[in-house]
Amino acid sequence: AFSDPSKIPTLTLRFFRDDWPNLRPKHVLVTGNTGTGKTFGVIAWVASRMQKHAPHQGTVIWNGEFVTARDITETLGSDKSAKERMHRLRTAKYLIIDDLKVAGEGSVTPAFVSAIEDLFAARHKNLLETYITSNASPKQVAATYGDSFLSSIKDNGYILDCGL
Numbered sequence: 001a002f003s004d005p006s007k008i009p010t011l012t013l014r015f016f017r018d019d020w021p022n023l024r025p026k027h028v029l030v031t032g033n034t035g036t037g038k039t040f041g042v043i044a045w046v047a048s049r050m051q052k053h054a055p056h057q058g059t060v061i062w063n064g065e066f067v068t069a070r071d072i073t074e075t076l077g078s079d080k081s082a083k084e085r086m087h088r089l090r091t092a093k094y095l096i097i098d099d100l101k102v103a104g105e106g107s108v109t110p111a112f113v114s115a116i117e118d119l120f121a122a123r124h125k126n127l128l129e130t131y132i133t134s135n136a137s138p139k140q141v142a143a144t145y146g147d148s149f150l151s152s153i154k155d156n157g158y159i160l161d162c163g164l
Helices: 012-023 039-050 068-077 080-091 110-124 136-147 147-155
Strands: 029-030 065-069 094-100 129-134 157-160
Touching: 029 110, 029 136, 029 147, 039 080, 039 094, 039 129, 065 068, 065 080, 065 129, 068 080, 068 110, 080 110, 080 157, 110 129, 110 136, 136 147, 147 157
Parallel strands: 029 129, 029 157, 065 094, 094 129
Antiparallel strands: none
């Protein structure tokens, strides 16, 4: 599907290629419709960052976590596996949270919202890079997770709205 350059979504990719290197924020929230290249752009950028900062030329050490928002519900348990997974999400140098859900979507419970807020707060405090994609608008994200959540992203990050 991506072999034809005319079919590759461009807004997100252009942002990471042209704007991101000048901004150097720690966090990014990319919002917009399905198919706008949010996930593709974020993964490509994180992979290029790891390649650039690899200790040996050509060697990439993955110090990141990729998780869908749906998978985060599995970290809400109190068993050892859930706690270990949440620890990895809190401490990875790079975290990509794909497809963050908002109020009205089935998996968004008070416990889920609290887990996202706590996870992001821990990463923000430790200046660890966090990349979040969502089909919701920034306004919908703020309505679900609070204005302070969006403000924390803006304080040391950037919001790219690809439109809805």
